[in-house]
Amino acid sequence: MNKGLVQLLSVIAAIAFICVNLFLIEIEDSKVDRINYISSWKPLQTGNLIESFPAEGIIVPSEKHRIFIDKNTEFQEFLVEKGDKVESGTPLFEYASDHLDGQTALLDAEIDSLTDEKDSIDTFIENMEKMKSSLSPIHISYAEDDWGYEYDNEYDNDYDSDYEPDYHTETDREADIAREKRQEAAAIRELKLSLDRAIAEKELEKEKVDQEIQKYEDQREAIESGRSGLTVIASVDGIVEDISFELDNPVMTIVSEDPIVEGRLLEEQIAKVEEGMQVNITSNMFKGQIIGDISKVDELPISDPSIDQASLYQFTATLGDHDKDLYVGYHVQAEIVTETAMKVPVLHEKSILHETGKDYMWLLTDQGVVRKRKIGTGLKVGKRVEVTSGGKLGEYYVVDQQEVQEQAPFITPFKVNKSLVETWNETNSRKKLKYILIGVLQR
Known part of the structure; x- marks a missing residue:
């Protein structure tokens, strides 16, 4: 068969295909009316959804310790400078030596007062312990009576027979005694718990007093060791952030070396943020990111509320382990993660059909039919659900639910690949015509 005949048959087949389909479309209730043409489809897969919003922040010290000066004592000199790193016990400044005796006496008075307070706490704890040990437990053991209890003979001997109520049976009297003993035992247990709480509170108070005593003793030791005046020492590790050479209080501020992030939230953002939420910190000052979490959200605005301007609220974020060189004052971006859904089935919003307040997706079945299925939806981030x-x-x-007209059979685009073209070219003309007619007349 020559090439011209093949081309003629191809043209005839194409015309026949178009005519048959036009005929089928015009027939009322034709199957062609109910066929969905689907151009794009894919398998349902998992994805990660992360809902977040950005906020501006700045690197600040995690703690500030303010040192105050005694205005009634003559000041001598500072022993550190602004920017110096100090440790607990480092001398910060000292008073003039001519006030040494008076300051020593003042320290002794404070130590004596705190020691008396400590002795008083010890006495209180000792009395509570004695009171606790004096509470004898109610002895209750299982026996043959209806309530399952047997009581000490001593308790029964104390019973006043002159006031014995009119019990109908001996069992009634034993039941009343059992009930009274249970009530007494419960009261004793409650009293012991109260005593334990009181003792624990006093023990904690005693620890604080011991710390105060140690602080004054350290200062007194500094004087006695030959220093030229009453020396005030650092109680924490950190960096000297500020010194007031005018001797205004606070005369010195020490900040910790551990950085945190302070940021601002808009009015519409503060309700979304809670303590413990993840924060991703980035900046132009360093590469990569630092992962932290929200440690505090202020419920009051940073400045006094005004009807003329929007309110801003401060949040604090602690930083996780990192290898970045951070300096106080760095400006950063804080991406606050409010909700996540990890490794969950995800659809694009255009794949979801919304009907009467419910959500559906169109599935392609093995029977060649598009079927509608109701689905539940959760977190939405952008256009992914x-x-x-x-x-x-x-x-x-x-993929696009608008391509589906109704629950019915579907067809998809014919995708030609190289192997299919080669197979078609190797097929003789008679078989080609046969395949075309089958495809046209199958429905």
Whole structure:
């Protein structure tokens, strides 16, 4: 068969295909009316959804310790400078030596007062312990009576027979005694718990007093060791941030070396943020990011509320382990993560059909039919939506739900590949015509 005949048959087949389809379309209730043409489909897969919003922040010290000066004592000199690193016990400044005796006496008075307070606490704890030990437990053991209890003979001997109520049976009297003993035992247990709480509170108070005593003793030791005046020492590790050479209080501020992030939230943002939420910190000052978490959210605005301007609220974020060189004052971006859904089935919003307040997806079945299935949806980030129910991983669905007219058979585009073209070219003309007619007349 020559090439011209093949071309003629191809043209005839094409015309026949168009005519038959036009005929089928015009027939009322034709199957062609109910066929969905699906141009794009894919299997349902998992994804990660992260809902977040940005906020501006700045690197600041995690703690500030303010040192105050005694205005009634003559000042001599500072022993550190602004920017110096100090440790607990480092001398910070000293008073003039001519006030040495008076300051020593003042320290002794404070130590004596705190020692008396400590002795008083010890006495209180000792009395509480004695009171606790004096509370004898009610002895209750199982026996043959209806309540399952047997009591000490001593308790029964104390019973006043002159006031014995009119019991109908001996069992009634034993039941009343058992009930009274249970009530007494419960009261004793409650009293012991109260004593334990009181003792614990006093022990904690005693620890604080011991710390105060140690602080004054350290200062007194500094004087006695030959220093030229009453020396005030640092109680924490950190960096000297500020010194007031005018001797205004606070005369010195020490900040910790551990950095944190302070940032600002808009009015519409503060309700979304809670302590413990993840924060991703980035900046032009360093590469990569630092992961932290929200440690505090102020409920009051930073400045006094004004009807003429929006309110801003401060949040604090602690930083996780990192290898970045951070300096106080660095400006950063804080991406606050408010909600996540990790490794969950995800659909694009254009794949979801919304009807009467419910959500559906169109599935391609093995029978060649598009079927509608109800689904549950969860977190939405951008145009991606979490599928919480109704979707099975790997099932093929219609990417654009608007391509589906109704629950009916579907056809998809014919995708030609190289091997298919080669096979077609190797097929003789008679078989080609046969395949074309089968395709046209199959429905």
